[in-house]
Amino acid sequence: MTGAMLRGLRNPFRSATRGVVVVSLLALVIGLLALMIQATLASRERIAAMDQRVRTLIELREAGAFGTGGFGGDHPVGEALGFNLDTLAKALRIPHARHLARVDEYVYHPDVDASRRNAYAMVIGLHPGAALRAIGEVDYENARIIAGRSLGPADAQARVAVVGRLYARQRLGIGEPSAAALGDRELVLNGQPFQVIGIYTTQNDFGDNHVFIPIEAFRATYRPGDKLSKIFVTVDSVAHVEPVVADLKAIPEVDVVTTPEAVSTARTTLGSLSVASAYAAIVLFAIGAVLIVFVLMLSTRERLREIGTLKAIGASNRELVIQFLAEAVTVSGLGGLGALAVAAALARVLSRAVGLPIAFDTTMIVLILAGSIAFAALGSLYPVAKGARLSPLEAIRRE
Template identity: 25%
Template sequence: MEFGETLKSSFRTLWSHKLRSALTMLGIVIGTGALVAVMSLVAGLNAAVAAQFQSVGTDIVSVSKYPWVQMGDTEEYRNRADITEEDAEAVELLDSVGLVAPNIHTRRNVTHEGSNVRGTLITGTTPEYETIDNFSVREGRFITEFDVERRRSAAVLGTDVARELFEFTDPLEKKVRIGGHSFTVVGLLEEKGDILGSSLDDLVIVPFSTFEKLFGHRRSVVIDCQPAPGMPMDRTVEDIRQIMRIRRKVPRGEPDDFAVNTQDDLASFYRQITGALYMAMLGIVALSLLVGGIGVMNVMLVSVAERTREIGVRKAIGARRFDITSQFLVESIFLTCLGGIIGILGGSGIGLLVRRLTPLPAAVTPVAVALAVAFALVTGLLFGVYPASRAGRLNPIEALRYE
């Protein structure tokens, strides 16, 4: 029998049992839908994280009191001593360390004439911060050595702040008040965009020394640095750890009471999350396809039993075993593939909805679609083979006699 005829005949059969076919497809729809939806979320997460990595700078080593990724018992963190400017100077002396930028942070309101921005991140740092943390200046200039030495009240604005305070005028050389203190705008930063809903452009950068003078110096310092040129990252991290342990008098055998963060930490944390997500997804998909597949097999067995007489007739008028087997197999594959297509549409819908309604840039990938199609196809084939071959093996005489 030609394939086109087989397909037509399968469609006719499934169409004549609409409700049954729809219910049978449901398991496949859910399985493939979950697959596509979760994969599109993971794709969104990947994009968000890639953006995050890019925005921080890829070869940064950041020494801080708390690790970037905090897990397990965080009780111990509270008793940690602050990291100081002197620690930063000691780190800078290491051969394996290149650029160093100590930085401190607070949140203050920023105002200009009538306008104000609440709780903006104020960062006090040195000129090296621009390179290490991957900032670029759109207009004007960054903080200079001179600004730091003279404790000048110079401020570099992130795009959000600039946009809020200076709607119609050029902010350069204008005065702004940060936490009540007057600063002159010397530069504007290039836009960095959003990460998971929080803007990276809602900040003001000021000289380290000015920050300490105006906002106090009883804060833990973050030391951002880069490895010296040609120096492997591990070596730099290890050197920093050793010097910090000595300076903070950590006894031998005790764990570090500070954190040396790198992109690797973020990456491995990210891999853990997505790894778990992928496993959960695989579980759901495998389970629902199994359940769906069993449903398909059950319905196909019922269908074979119901149509025993039809099979007998078909055989009497010349159908071979293969003609009958392929007819039923095509029916089950048709069923699961249709379910797969509906599932893909549904899953894509969920992905696009998430993209629309949340900051996660979810995206339906061709791989997800291909995988869903493959899953649907394989399920139809796997669970259709037994009923189909049973139909093909029916004895025509007994089948014709079946009531």
């Protein structure tokens, strides 16, 4: 048995050039296969999370406002229809308030800089810990930190800011977002210095051209009084959305906007990515299976006389099976090791390209291991079946 296993371990390298080429190709196929499967899983998880989150998110705008509504809305502070902290209090007092997971008030201020190519930006005041919802973003909570950190409870009274990737590049001169690039970088808003503590991205230039600061720092800097631009209400479950919406609509100074329609583009894009990744994974699996089956088929045909001789001197089918399995496992195992390097090198690149969390982690390693085992099993089928049926006399005649 040991001799059969050793022969199987040596066989892939009887032709060194072919062995290296096969292992290299298999490493590329397995690595890409694992990446495509993880991209498929990540996109489906993102769609599911988006559906659940968006279906329970309600946006309140000043009555008659369009889009962002502009800073300060359409009614001055003090009028009956003013969209302000009184509106927030009304939202918190509705009968179904026990169903509200959280209510976040936001204040916006347009920032225009004629010296820059993309002159328009938005300064957004929000409570630290609230979602970074960038104006114009399709998925309202898809702004993710790519350098530094987001606003936290300790920042409630601090002059700190989280900026979009486009804003960081065009206005702060930060080309590649990183904690080191942030350093002690500051920006000035309405004459007040703010330390930049993080950079986010929405994978969209318009959404990446904003500045998020704590709402109290915003009020101290821009002095909007008690005026608000938007209020976001998060309901604890889909079942409670309709009664909460009905109660919010009873507030005269607000327009109530639910957001499932707003994410249709993002859902379509992610759905297409999921389907494309799944098809790519199927194609790559087929390529890998054909590759290893063809190589071991060729190897078996080349060694028909050897197989016949082994059987003639008493080698059992069991020994031949062990030899073929060892050969298939060796080729696939080396391909899997190479796939680890391929996946480690490409995971971050693919993650940035598709905007999904595709990391070289335990899941990736498990996928690569599973791919290697699958290819080893597939590759051993032909030589095992062929060797078991082959008689010594037939092998000599074919040779």
